[in-house]
Amino acid sequence: MDTLETREFRYFTAVAEELHFGRAAERLGMAQPPLSRAIQRLERRLGVTLLTRDRRGVVLTGAGEVLLHEGRAALDATAAAARRTRRAGGADRAGGARDRLVLAVKAAASHELLHKLLDAYAAEPDAAEIEVLPSGTCEQGEMLRDGRADVALMHKPFNSLAGFDSEELMTEGQIAILPAGHPLATRTTVSLADVSDLPGLPLARWAHDGTYPPGPGPEIHDQTQLAQLIALGRTMAVFPDSARAWLWAEHTAVPLSDAPPVVTHIAWPAHSRSLPLAALIRTATRL
Template identity: 85%
Template sequence: MDTLETRELRYFVAVAEELHFGRAAGRLGIAQPPLSRAIQRLERRLGVRLLERDRRGVALTAAGETLLSEGRAALAATTAAARRTRRAGGAEGPGASRDRLVLAVKAAASHELLHKLLDTYAAEPGAADVEVLPSGTCEQGEMLRDGRADVALMHAPFNSLTGFDSEELTSEGQIAILPAAHPLAARTALTLADVADVPGLPLARWSGSAPGAGPLIHDQTQLAQLIALGRTAAVFPDSARAWLWAEHAAVPLTDAPPVVTHLAWPAHSRSLALARLVRTATRL
């Protein structure tokens, strides 16, 4: 049997992530016995053992690890298909446009480019409505995969472009954004080491990023306030100068790699509205 049902994948992924049938059943809103039977039927149909069960708990086999990875991707693809279908049919709320694109952008980056792109595209005949959806540092790829976004501005080397089609738009240096009153703000240039471990001024962390000493940031306004108060610093592409406050200072980082901005979209997309947006972006 080479076909899998979405329900089976959802059940298995819940068990594989929780490694506990009781918790997985609670997460799914079903009783534990039918969940256990569903997993056993799935193993019989596939002809492989997916889970090792003993008194110590539940563990994934090699086959289970593979199905967890593939199952997550398949469930994300079905969710994305449903979201994009509803969007194409104008079913995402009263008054929704039947011709709409959702563009995911990293908060606080590429302001000038984004303004030019949106203004130029909007002036073209038949342009679709574009909803701009701000995201955290590395969330754009996930938003493309699960259908929350149709297209994204992504920044190498911070974002992975694997699995997406893309067009390179711009390349720029990086800056340290510091409280204007901090001694480092008076420097004409800095290195990454200079700002990596400054006493009393830890680098900010975006929601979903790796653990660190700096405050966890959820949006651009929060970041701007904390920098102005002298509680944190941040590293951004040079284009982030567009949103700086008077209480901020931007200092070039001489050894930071260039940031390359790409317009990226799912490789399987056949949207004519997206194709027109890509043509506009490449002309810019």
């Protein structure tokens, strides 16, 4: 039998991520012996070895690496189906209330475009209610995959569009956002080398995949924290040019002469058959 159950994916993914049966069992809220037996049954059913076990711990085999990748995708798809179904059912329970779409956007990016899109779509007949969900630098793809969002504004080269359908909306340059009193704030342009290692003004670090990249800069949790730390002269940041819309008086934006252009796309799950989503995409491409 080739069919795998969601429970089996959850069990195996926990063990594969923890690389320890005891920690995986604790994470799952179950005893270790039944978890070990479940993984052994799974290996027998598939006819492969997924994990090698020795005194040093647990190691994934090549087959185990494949199942971990596929299992994460399957669990994301299951969670996404549940979330989107609940959103659709909410309109039914409300007795004819409007459909609702969740739009994930990178905090502080594409500000003017987002305003235009929301205003234009709201003027459409039978427009769905749009919930705008600000996110971190690279979270939009994950939010589409696990169903927290139905559609997203994503930015190449920072976001990967693999696995999604998308339409290109705009292309813009990048800027360095500096404290207004910094010596480089008087320049008409700066290079990436100019701002990559500024003494006393390290680049801010946003979380990606739940972890922060290495570096001396502060870990940034939201746009307000970032704006305040730039104003205080504690950090700087690189953003698409459209981020000028949220700058404070204590900030200065200087164009980056050699940064790659940022291309904004509207992206959605390739399997989506949502009519409100299709209408939103048509509005976006018209803009």
